[in-house]
Structures are given as C-alpha cells and as structure tokens.
Amino acid sequence: MEDKAPEFGVVDFTVFIGMLVAVTAIGAFYAYKDRNKNTLVNYYFGSKKMSPIPVGLSLSVTFISSITVLGYPAHAYMMGTVVAWFGVASTIQVFIACVYYIPLYHRLQLSSVYELLELRFHRTVRLFASCLICLHSITHMGFTMYLTALALTAVTPMSMVLSVLVTAAICTLYTTIGGMKAVVWTDTLQSVIMLAGSIAVFIKVAILLGGTDKIWEAVERGQRNTIWDFNSDPTLAHTFWTIVGGEFSWTNAGCCNQAFVQRYQSCETVRDARIASIVSAIPMSLLLIIATMNGCAMYAYYEGCDPMTQGKLKKVDQTVPYLVMEIFYDVPGMAGLFVSAAYSGMLSTVSSGINSVSNLILEDYLVTCFPNWSDKTKLNVSKLLGIILGTLVTCMVFITEALGATIIKMAVTVAGAVSGPLIGVYTLALFFPWINGLGAICGMAFGFIFTLWITIGGMMYPNPEKLRMLPLSADNCTLYTSNFTFAQTHPTTVFMEDLNSDRPYLADTLYAVSYLYLGAIGLASTMLIGLLVSFITGFQRAKDCDPRFFVPFVDNKCLPFKVRNFFRFGVPELLDEKKPPVEFTEKTSEELNGFLAKTPEIRNSAEKPDGLDVTTV
Template sequence: MEVKNFAVWDYVVFAALFVISSGIGVFFAIKERKKATSREFLVGGRQMSFGPVALSLTASFMSAVTVLGAPSEVYRFGASFILFFIAYTFVILFTAELFLPVFYRSGITSTYEYLQLRFNKPVRYAATAIYVVQTILYTGVVVYAPALALNQVTGFDLWGSVFATGIVCTFYCTLGGLKAVVWTDAFQMVVMVVGFLSVLIQGSAHAGGLHNVIEQATNGSRLNIFDFDVDPLRRHTFWTISVGGTFTWLGIYGVNQSTIQRCISCKTEKHAKLALYFNLLGLWIILVCAVFSGLIMYSHFKDCDPWTSGIISAPDQLMPYFVMEIFATMPGLPGLFVACAFSGTLSTVAASINALATVTFEDFVKSCFPHVSDKLSTWISKGLCLLFGVLCTSMAVAASLMGSVVQAALSIHGMCGGPMLGLFSLGVVFPFVNWKGALGGLLIGITLSFWVAIGAFVYPAPDSKTWPLPLSTDQCVHLNVTSVPSVFPSRPAIADTWYSISYLYYSAVGCLGCIVAGVLISFLTGHQKGKDIQPLLIRPVCNLFCFWSKKYKTLCWCGVQHDIETEQENLENGSAWKQEADSVLQNGLRRESLAQDVGYDPKDKSYDNMALEKITHF
C-alpha cells in the first residue's frame, strides 16, 4: 500500500505529547524531591483527590487497544460492542461496593498484601507472580498497537516507535512516581477525547452527516445490536458481552493492582469511590466515541473495504488508514489522532510499570529486607520501574504475533485475570475458605482458562462463529487479494466445542473454576474458623439478605465477629493505631495522613477519641 507521510505540523503535535508527558515527570521529580519515601513514590502519600484519579483510571484501560481496535471491531462485526456499557456499569458497582472498601480499610499498598492477611504468604506470592506475568504480556500488546499505527500512517520504523514509547513511559514513571503517572494520565485522557472528537466531526462531514452514517450502518446490518442467542460459542452476543465482559473487566478493575493502587492513593474512601464512579462516565464516553468511529468508518469504506481488498494487511490498521484519508488536506490532525492512540498507550504502560514496581517492592523486596531505609527503598522502587519498563517494551515483540489487538488484550486478561478475580472473591465473599482452598482454586482456575485459551489459539473457532459481517470491494480500483488455500489441521471433537467458546468467557471460566474448586477443597480439608479472621478482610454478600436477624447474620459470616461494638475492642484497636502513629512519628517518617486520621495533636500528643472511634469502628 501507499504510505502517506506526516506533514511538519503532524510531527509538532505528536512531539508535544511526548514533551508534555516527560515534563510532568520532571515536575513531580523536582516537587517531591524532599519526600523521599517509597510510600510517596508508589501511592502518592495517600493524598490524591478523585478528579485526576478518575481520569487516570479511564485513560489507563482505554488504551490504544480501544483507540485502534474497538472501531475496527465495530466496522467488521457491528455495533454490539456498545453493550460493554452494561459490563462497565456492573464492574464499577462491584469494585466500589465490594472490593474497594476491603482494600482501602486494610491499609495495604499492594493488593496481594491482602492475600497474606486473609490466607498466607504462599498464596500471596503465587498471585503476585501471576500478576507480573499477566501485566508484562498485556503491556506488550498495548505498546505494539500504536507503534503499528505510526508505522502504517507515516512509514516510521515499527520497532523504533516501540522503543521510543517504552523509553518515554519509563522516564516519567521512574522520575515522578504515582503522582506523575496520575497527572500525565489525566492530560492524556484529554488528548484521547479530543483525538476521537476530531475523527467523529470530520468523518461525519465526509459521510454527509450523522443521519447518513446511521442509515448506511443500518443497511449494512451494523446496528443489529441485541442478539440474545445463548450459544457460548458465538463471538459477540448480548450474553457474551454483558456477562463475559463483566467477568473480564472485573478482573481488570476489581482486583488489579494498577487500579486499586490509584484508588487507595486517594485521601479518603469517599474520594476513592467517587473516582471509580466518575471514571465510569469516562468509560462510557470513550466507548461511544469508539463505536461511532467504527460506524463512520464503515460508511466511508462501505463500497471498498481496504482490508479484504488487500490495501491494508491487518484489521487494526483500518483506523489509522481512515484518519489519513479524511485528514489528507488538514496538516496537524493526523498527528493529533496518532497522539490520541499513543496517549492511551503511554498511560497504560506507565500505570503498569508503576504497579509492577509496587507489588515487587512490597511483596518481595520488603519481605526479604524489612528494614530498608526510606532513601534506599525509593531508589529500589525507581530501579524496579526502570527494569519493568525494559521488560514491558521488549514484550511488544511477542505481541506482534498475537493477531487482533482487542482480542489479544482481553484474552490475556481473561486467562490470568479471571482466576485472580476468583481468588480475591474467595477471600472477600466466602469467610470459610482456607488457604488450601484458595491456592488449589487458583491453580485449577489458571489451568482451565489457559487450557481453553491455548486450545483456541491452536484450533481457531469455525468461521460461522467468528466471521465478520459482509464487506464490499465492488468499487475498489486495485485489488491486491491473493487467494490462499485453506489448510486446516485435523481437529479433535473438543476443538468445535470447548476451544470455540467466546474469548470473553475465558475470564468467567477461570473465575468460576477457581471459586468452585476453592469452596470444595476448603470443605474437604477443614474450613476456616471465623474467629481467626479479621472482620476488615471480608464482606460477605449473603449478609445483605440477613439484615433482619443477628443470628442469621452471624451464620452468614461463619463465626467472624462482624459487630465490633464493645468498648474493650475499640480500646484495643485504638491502642494499635496509637502505637503505630507514635512509632511513625518517632522515626521521623512522613506519615502525616495517618496521624491526622487518628486525630493526633503534636502539641500535647493527644488523640481525638471521636476520630479514633470512626477509624476503628468500620
């Protein structure tokens, strides 16, 4: 195909993204240089407000995978992708009301600390190892995707683009820590929305208005959104997207270190919840923009599909090719779109690097070296950011072999995220599950999800389940289609059933497999005694249905002391907080937030009893 090169203004707009992002890292490195603790670097001193955190959450997971992949999905398979708004809604509700309160009140930095508090160290280390592998794989996909876009529209060297992305992300993440990541994400979220809007406005104008776009999409069967077929082998239906999508994204949001780390960096639990709910609005906005971009793209290419005609070599190149078509006479705007795609990647990669550094430091370094000084711990954290920046960038090479970026990204999250969601659900929702059930459930969940996903890679689903809607090449001037004879390996019977399940169900398979196995193993090996579990660490959903009776409430909580109301218990809990505050202040650590939480008065070293009661009586 003919590569259309950037104009000078395109380079200016695109370069501005990298300069501003790097500048934010430098700014926070200078601003926070006197706060040299790993706590400040990794969780922003727990003093963030909900606004920038909400923007950061949206930007991190609405990456280049969404900017490039989602419009392509809509173009080829129709607007049923919009049903993800149902999945996003359930995901945010479950995260904000079920998982976040447990994580926030536990005072943890790494979500995997929770697993040690609830179960034991082996469960924690197993989960941390799986998270590290999952995140490096996923980050490789989102680094590769925009590099492909840049290569497509400008002819830049593909791997040069990959390494430029990795270097910039690693630079500002290593310098500025979580605050730099959050504020850079907020800036990049704005760039993403502006980039999408420019495509929507110009694309609609080219198509003769939004009315024409809707009419042509209807004629092309792109608006047949509600398909209630319950067949789990169908790639996208109402059920695969709303149910399978909920499991997939809950594994990403509900228990993912990258998300929870930013939520617990908020100054209060209320701010953390507000960040999640405002983030939901951001998810909806980006989703609508992506879907309409796909419909406008279909309207533009309805008579000459550049993919089946051979003009482009992969579906994920559709969006950048479309942008270069409609902005051919408008220098600067193609650069804005590529900056939009790269904004998603920079935010995602930086958040992943920061989260990887956090779990490695908290779960491994601090466990081996508990008395590391603040200065050294900060340098170790920065070194880990640098290390994971290199690893994530290198993983992009593998991503080039994984096909569709949306399916690859969500498959990775399903394979690893589903069992992890099941593991945390066992801890939070089922008080009777013991560490053997948790570890056994995790291993079985991982085995099931990897089995189905790898099987699907080796034996792709039949075309009847995954083939796109009709695409026309009637008015293409030049066709570059080369017929390749179909060669199918001999397929076992399981390939057309188990291996052909929708990729959106991978997470549900891993999660439910983990939960069922965990419950059964716990009963077989002797369930956990309620008196041994801290009430902060569980949140049984069944408790909602037993509010009328203290007896049934106790039964649902499996003997956990859920009503901590006695004065003695308050005093004991308060004493623990006082000792921690005193210890922190005596050691000269910058933990003002803890002291404020318990009402510490440095003048007379007294404590506000009301604040103490509020803290201890969750």
Template sequence: MDTSSISTFHTADYALFGLSLAISVGVGIFYAIKDRNKADTEEVFLGGRKMSVIPVALSLLASFQSAISIIGIPAEVYFRNTMYLLFVLSSPLAIFCCNYIYIPIFYNLKITSAFEYLSLRFHISLRTATSVLYSIQMLLYMSVVLYAPSLALSAVTVLPLWPVVATVGVVCIFYTTIGGMKAVVWTDTFQMLVIFAGLLAVLIQGSLVTGGLANAWTIASDHGRIKFNEISGDPTVRHSIWSLIIGGAFTNMAVYGTNQAQVQRACACPTLTKARVAYWLNVPGLMISVLLYVLIGVVMFAYYVDRDPLESGRIAAPDQTLPIFVMDILGNYHGVPGLFVACLFSGALSTISSGLNAMAAVTLQDVVRPHIAPNMSQTTATWVARGLAVGLGVICLALTYVASWMGSIIQTVLSFFGAIGGPIMGVFTLGIFFPCANSYGAFAGLISSLGLSVWILIGAKVTKTPLTLPSDNSTFANLTTVSPPADTFTNPLLPLYQLSYQYYSLLSVVVCIIVGLLVSAVTCFKQRHPPGSDLIFPYRSVLNPCLPKGHRLRKKEEYQFETVSQMDDESSNVDNCTAAKNT
C-alpha cells in the same frame, strides 16, 4: 501492501506529537522537583494518599483505554457489527460490585499492594505467587500495547517503527520513575483529554465526509453492521446480550476490582468515599469512550463501503484500517493526523506508566521486602522502587522487540492477559466471601482456574476455532475466521474451546471458588488462624436492615465492618470438621 497508501507527516504533525510527549516529561520533572525531599514509598506508589478525585477518575479510565481499544473496537464494528456497544451496560454493575465489595476491603487495610491481602488472609507464599503472575501478565500486555499501534502506524505513515517505539518507551519510563504516582495520575489525565480530542476529531470529520452521522448509520444498517438483538443464550456465541452484560461485568471487575494498577489509584484517594466517587465517574467515561469507538467504526464503514482497503491491498491487516482512514480524511489538515498519533500513543503511555508503577509496587512490597530485605529503610526502598520501574521498563521494551518477530503471538499474549486476570480475581473473591476457605483451597483454586484457562486457549489454538480474547475493556480483533478441521468436530471438548471470550473471567472465578471450597473441605477447613473481620465481606452490616430488630448492629455507618469479637465468635466454627473427626 500498496505503498502508494503511505502518507507523509507534515511538520505540524511531528510538532504536535512531540509536544504531547514533552508535556508528559514536564509533568514528571515537576513532581520530581516538588517532592524531592519526600523519600517515602507511599509518595511514590500512592501519592501520599492525598490524590484528588477528578485526576484519579481520569487516570482509572486512561489506564486501560489503550491503543488496542482505539484501534480494535472501530475495526470490530467495521468488519462485524455494533453488538459490542452493549458492553457499556456491564460497567454500572461492575463498578457497583467493585465499590462495595473489593475496594473497601483493600482501602481499609491501608495496604500498598493488593496482594498483601492474600498474605493476611491465606499465606505469604500465595501473595508472592500471584504478584509474580500479575507482573508476567502486565509485562506481556504492555509490550503488545506499545508495539501494536507502532506497527499499525508504520504501515500507513512514514514514521519509523523502532525510533517511535524507543522514544515512547523511554519517555514513559522517565516520567514514571522520577515522578511516581502523582506524575502517572496527572499525565494520565492529560493523555485522556488528548484521547478524547483525537477521537472527536476523527468522528466529526468522518461524519462530514460521509454525509452526516445519520447517513453513515443508514449505510451501515443497510449492510448489516447495525445489530443489537443477539439474544442467544449459547455461551459459544461471540457477542450476545448475555455475554456482553454478564460476562462483561466480570471482565470489568477483574480490571477495576483486583488489578493492582486500579486498586492502587483507589487507595491513593484521601477517603473511601472519594475513591468510590472516582470509580463511579468511570461509568459515564467508559460509556462515552465505547460509544465514540463504535460511531467511528460506523462512519469508517460508510466511507469504505465500496472500496475496502484490506481487499484492495492498501493495508495488510484489519488493525490498520483506522490509521489509513485517518490519513485519508485528515491527511490534508496539517496537525490533525499528529493529534491522532498523539491520541494513539497517549493510550499506550497511560497503560504502560500505570503498569510500571503497579509492578514496581508489587515487586517491592511482595518480593523484595518480605524475602530479600525485610528491614529496608524508607529512603532505600524509594530508590529501589525507582530502580525497579527502570528495570521493568527495559524488560518491556525488550519484549516489544520479541513481539515484533513472533507474528501471531500478539493475539496469544493478549489472550493470556484475560486468562490470568480471571484466576487472580477468583482467589481474591474466594478469600473475601468465604471465611471457611483456607490457604490449601486458595492455592488449588488459583492453579486449577489458571490451568483451565490456559488449556482452553491452547485447545482453541490447536483446533483453530475462531477466538478473540480480551486485552482490557476492549477487543483486539482477530478478524479472520478460520473453520476447524473436519476431524475436530467430533471432539467433545470443542464447545469449551469455542466459549465466548467474554465468559473467561466468569468461568475462572467460578472454578476457583468451587475448587477452593472443595479442597478447604477436604482439609477440614483448617486454617493457621481465623481470618480477621476486616478481611471478610461484612455480610451482617450489609444485611443489617433486613435483620430482626434485636439482632441489628447498633452503630450505623456508610460501610461498617463487623467487630473482631463478632468475627472471632463466628470463626469458632472454623475447625468444626477437625473437632468432629477427633470426637
């Protein structure tokens, strides 16, 4: 890489970046002092279930608006096209499903860990297995979230890589540990504002230096970067209308519906209605975020249309395009590059803090308390929770170092994030929608869908098919297309390996449900006990207006669960298979 591209940070840039970290630390200290007499895990993990709608909404939005999104989506537009913008159409559908299917179940159970549902619905061993799987998923993901932006920035600025990584990591661990959920939510709120400020600064200046946004759009269109008409139904097409809307909806549902970091925020609201409002506010937030990313990619292409920094050797990888663009157009405005760095690391901080708090919750609630110390007091549990946050943070930092010398493993790690999230969503969906499903089927569905996802990932890697998988709601572009070797074209499984990454969550959910129901049928749908009404989607309540008048529920509520007696009556058919066999 051409070292002349390295830019120098001004004192104002360092000051602005440092100020953003200091504010995050200050928020943590504030809530540590304010809640010092509240030795309660509900305060640490759920903010006492009294969090306000707006900060929860911004925290939900910030949790998976990582630096990977900020770097990856503009690079996606720069090197490919604007098809990814259609991903925003999947968010209303996904949020609707989360608000009326998944979140009411978790919220009304008054649980801390989403995986507690699995022990109530199936078996405690399934709860433990999925919570451990989730923690592995988040640890791998967070290590990349922290390392990727640091690596990109170190290549185009004089900021030292490991001191930056260590500083950001320690700051995040500190305020997450001492401040709990309240600190995480309020720092996420601040960090989301910083992200929007940084993105707007880049877009405005980028539009000015390219002769206006309309001119930049025209230049990008003339070179084939403006595209919204890919309507192919072929599931191997990377980005089509169908994959971005339908597949994207399942990708978003895996994040907002069954990911502990998001469920935890919904359960932190004082009422279900407020939790739904916080979720609905994410729809315009997601749309605006993706629109800003795409427009930045457009102006970035217009600026470099005849002087690609990757071809010229100014940068070594596609994910360094946005950082070098910022230094080129804003390097002379002291403090503004620092704002962008703060924007980039705010994305990392919000993701890591949310992940640490969520992993501490599931580790305590799903592993420590059920299997190690079931009689632990609230005071002890609070200190254990904080210790877990520190320990998991240290592991994350260690994995960040490992990621630095494993090269292409970064793409693989991000691929596994999507491969694990889909099966976890699948097992929750199986339990919520199908009262006949039992623990045998749930285990089989989880293992089979996870195995298929991993198999496809390995197969795609071996056959060297072009593959980009989701790290969150975005894309981390592996922008070098590699054609498969000639002998792999005869492989009958090649189309499966070339499946668009947008369909991975959908495929995992479908496989988990089908296998789960088949195995449940083979085991005669036998369960330890009939599932309670609060564990199953309330079909009768939802369909109440369509039922004959004499069969409608008498009491009308916003979201009414069927009574236990009604559900028990319906559950009397659970062992019909066994009864028939005995007869």
C-alpha cells in the same frame, strides 16, 4: 473524490511531539516539586491526598489502551454495533468496587493488593497471584506497545525501532522520576487527548458523508445494526450475553488489580475513592461507545470500497489510521492529534503497569528478602525497578516483532487465564470465611490451568464462523480511487488459522466457548475447587476468622438484625479497627447501637456501655 497523497506533515509532528514533551514535563515537574518528599507513600500513592477527579480519569485510561482507539472501531467495522455493549460492561465493576472492595482496601491500607491473600490464607497464595499478574502485565504492556507502533509507523515516517525506543524511553522516564502523581496527571491529559481525537474522527466522517443519518443508513444496509443481538449461544464471540455477562476481566481489573488499588488508596477517604471510581466510568464508557461509532462511520465511508478487499491493508486493525490519514489530509495537525490519541492510550497503559508492577516486586519479593532496607533504599530500588521494567517491555516489543504469533498468543492466553482465577480467589477470601489456605491455592491453580487449557484449545481449533464477520465489498471502488498506499512491512499476526479437518469433539464445544466467558469459567472453577478442597481438608471456623478481612454480602444497617447476622456467617463483628472484635449477637447489636448514639465525647472515650455482654475473640 480527487486523488490525494496524505502525509504526516510538520504540523502533525508538532502536535505529536508536543504531547510527548507535555507528559515528560509533568513527570519532571512532580520530581522537582516532591524532591523533599522522598517516601514510598508519596511515590506509589501520591501521599494519599490526591483529588478524586484526576484519579478517576487516570483509572479510566488505565482501563482503556491504544487497543481501544484502534481495535474496537475495527471490531465494529467487522461485527456491527453489538460492540457498544462493551461500554456498558465496563461500568459494572464500578458498583462492585464501590460497595465491597474500596472500603476494604482503605481499612487495611496495604502496599500490595496481594498481601491480603497472605493475611487471609498463606504466603504461597500471595506469591502465586503476584507472579501471574506480573507476567501478564509485562506481556500486555509489550503487546500494547507493539500493536500501537505497528499500526502507526505505517502512517508516519517513523521507523518501528525509533517509535518504540522514543515512546518507551519517555514513558519510563516520567513514570520513574515522577511516581504516582506523574502517572495520574499525565493520564488525565491523555484522557482528554484520546476523547478529542476519537470524537474528531466521527465528526469529520459525518461531515464528509453529509450527516450522521447517512452513517446509520449505511449501517442498516450493511446489516451492521447488531446491538440487539440476544442470541444465547455461548460459542458466539460477541452477543449481548457474552459481552455483558462475561465481564469478569473488567471486574478483576477494577477490584483486584494493583494499578487500581494504588489509585483507590491515593485518595484520602473512602468517599473520595468511590467518587474516583464513579468518575472513571464516564470517559471509559464514552470512549468505548465512540469507538463503536467510529467503526460504523468507517464502514459508511468505505461502503462498497473496502481497503482490505482492495489489497491496500493486510489487517483490519490498520483501517483506523488509514482512514484518519485520508479524511484529514487537508487539515494540518488532525492526523497528529489522532496519533497522539493512540499513543496516549499506550502510554497510560505502560506507565500504570510499570508503576504498579515495580511496587508488587518490591513489596511481594524484595522487602521479604531484605527486611532491613531503609525507606530511602526502597525508594531508590523502586526507581531502578521502573527502569528495568521499561527495558523489559521494550525488549518484549522486539521479541514480539521477531517471533510474531508466539508472543502475541502468549499474551492473549495469559490474559484470558488470569482474570477469572484472581477474582475467584478474592471472592473466596472476602466472602467465604470457612475457606482455608489449601483450598485457595488449589482453587486458583486449577482455575488458571483449566482456563489456560480452554484458551489454548480454542487457538488450536479456531472456528471463524463463530466470529460472525460481516461481509465487505470493493464493488464500487471504480467510483473512488486513491494514490494513498499503506506501506506495511511488518503485518500484524492473524490469529485465525485454517480449520483443521481432524477436529476433536471439544473443538466445537468447550474450546469454542467465547473468549469473553473465560473469566466466568475461571471464577466458577476456582470457587468450586476452593470450596471442595476446604471441605475435604476441614473448613476454617468462621468465628476464628479475622473480621478485618471479611466483607458481608449484605451489611446495610437499615436491614433487620437477623438478615445482617445471617450474611456474617458467624464471623465476629469489628467494632473498631484498633480494638478486638466481638461476637455478633442481637443483644450486642442493640446495646451497641444505643451506645454509639451517645455524644461524640462519650463515644470517643474509654467508657463502655453498662452490661455489654461480649466475648472477645
């Protein structure tokens, strides 16, 4: 290859700025179009009449951030094709959400997802959960924006400060003025850009190397075909079992996250919400699998001439933009498309976070303190909250840059400690009617503290061998030289530290457990303590449980009555959401089924079936 000095040219800037203008225009369009619909329902839920297709695409890119576009290819570059299992793990939560959670949320129509915890247990449980997710969301948004700006300022003339301020301002603007509709439709545009940019990288490398078979041959030579790694050792960072078996962070996001619940409720019916959830799985899994393929392509392109080994890069996450600038040096606009793809992932994450967190703060804290606020006041406060949150996220980026490891480790720590306890307390709330409020708060607090302890211990006593980084080489660099330098004045933080010679026993046992199992540990510990405390302090009687908040594990009407009755655990059956529940007996079930088989006119009237023996709770 000839020496080349790639630059981010005029066409690349045009493509990138065009993307930013487009997302801003979408926000302005919906702000103008809905100028006479100044309601919270329209602002946060898109009037609850949105199409499931764009909602599904929005759900997918809410899951997938710029870390996916930049970080997952780097994972595959270092660890091989085992990373592809993330594409499978991300879809499991779709089944759980469709069967259990989406019907519940549409039945209750809650403004805040954590209001369910107050209705089911106590306000303290709601506030604790809401506080955890707000802190996590703000740190995660700042972390995502920082890593994106850090990786991409090196391949563009934009400085860190300019990059952060421009993107934060635009993201805050279209989210604040356009509400949920702007977020959903910009996410839809961004999902297309992310797919196009990611696919373009793989196709270009395949062309340069002479076909996809050359990529897979290099993968085999480099021992990176690790997709069939079924090692059951829980301390190994990435295997089939740790990735697929430890996917509770995905389940928490898809089932108990405010950003997702708002989108489910923005659909008019349960059926539309389920379609949106299923649609989301397609681009989500595709992007993760393509990211793995890009990691393999990147290895094949740099086989024997790793830029990190050469000293051109300081962190593996910088390899993807470095590759893009090299392979598209002679194709104007393509580098701009990839930069737009990475920024799109960041914008979708931040915009969704700002919209959902502002709703949580309004509903969980402010409305309680100021119950007499009018809808217009609430809407104005919501927009002000959006601006404040955008400012906080921007400040978090610069704090992260100044303090380095401190904030980044905090973000990673909180993320690992939050997901398991939250899905754990929701599992207790929905499926176990005898759990009381004290059991719920103790279980969630213990689960959070326990997983936080494990996470901190793992960072204090890391073991790089458990990551199983595959070898890289620069032995063949004499065959290829490049004048392209990767100017990086602010290297990203390296999480792994030198092994401490004085290691406690837990350092290579409990602390060494894969970070992907933290969600499962948090779930199990939350449920165990919740059940134990409820048993000690006195189980709540199942027959006193409000059936609106209960979801049976099995409730298929095709199954025998005894099976369905067993999984109700004594909770009354809810015949109509607007009418009192009845005790669920076999006689009641048979007579009710006969009554419901009558004509719609009779079913909708006040007529009752003769001799229906029910006991109102």
